[in-house]
Amino acid sequence: MDARLLHPLSLAAVIGTLAGGSCAPASARDVPVIDTEDATLGSTTVASSGRFHPTLAFDVRNGDFARGNYDDDRSDLRRLPVHAQIGLAVELRRDAKDVADTWLVLRSSNGVHAPSADETTSPRAWYESNALAALVFTPAPGLRTAAVYTIKTSPNGVSSTTHEASLSAAYDGKDMFGRVSPTFVATIRPKGDHGLFTQVGIEPEFELTARDDAMQLSLPIAIGVGWSGFYGRGTRNRSFASAGLALRQPFSIGATHWSARVEALALVRDDRLAALSGPDGETDTVVPLVTVSVSVAY
Secondary structure, eight states, X not given: OOGGGGOHHHHHHHHXXXXXXXXXXXXXXXXXXXXXXXXXXXXXXEOOXXXXXXXXXXXXXXXXXXXTEEEEEOSSSSSOOEEEEEEEEEEEEEOTTSOEEEEEEEEEEEEEOOOOTTOOSSSTTEEEEEEEEEEEEEEETTEEEEEEEEEEEOTTSSSOOEEEEEEXXXXXXXXXXXXXXXXXEEEEEEESSOSEEXXXXXXXXXXXXXXXXXXXXXXXXXXXXXXXXXXXXTOOSXXXXXXXXXXXXXXXXXXXXXXXXXXXXXXXXXXXXXXXXXXXXXXXXXXXXXEEEXXXXX
16 A cells, blocks of 8 residues: 555545535534444534434554454554444433433444455455444533443354443543543453453544644543453453554535544553464554544534
8 A cells, every 4th residue: 555645634635625625514513423342432523403313434444453452454454454334323312402412322333354264254355243232321511421232243254243231431521631532431241251341541632723624633542451351261351552643634515524534553562462362463562553534424
């Protein structure tokens, strides 16, 4: 792959041309989205005044890792995993100010890559399919919490099926604490390996210009721990941390809100967690991960 295709400023220039410099409508607001890999609670901007908000996203990565652990793709471009995600956020309740405070969130993520020799079940390239359902609540201004259930399957049989139940929280209030966008998630597995997984994260964000559709620079940081064999029988407690930079360019086309994002992370794992990926996977303790994505919400 030509490295120039991953240059964030080049990407932003293309996005700006497509968007025609349009700004977000005044009625824009945020609705929840949830990551199917680790159940982290986030948000996306919409302008629709209705109660149903569909979302769509595509990304390409240099590798695939879940919660710091190798997930079928090393950190190179040989297999080039591509993911497509489709979701729906449904407003279940609005408060006295007609602002939604309870949602049903549905989301499906499917990954394809160049299959390896041991991926023989058809369709060979379709290695990952995750689906979740969640109820999201707003117990206090700026705070969202979610009860999430995720089913993870592998259409080509390279991985076993697991079920995960998670509790997630995210805070984006207008105070100093909210400006760093803290998140928390705790996960157990009703089906699959047992144990508990916990993760905390922050992502301070800075607008690079004064425009309504300004490019945004953020610093995603996360620390995760798998407790009591969450990563597999006999693995005990294992941990990782990730940190890096992300550039995001929001823009609007008609009533839809779009976002282009380039993220570069350094994933740092303890020796025992890194060793889990051997002998065929990624066993380095420090792994570079780059993701380029485009998403749209209505």
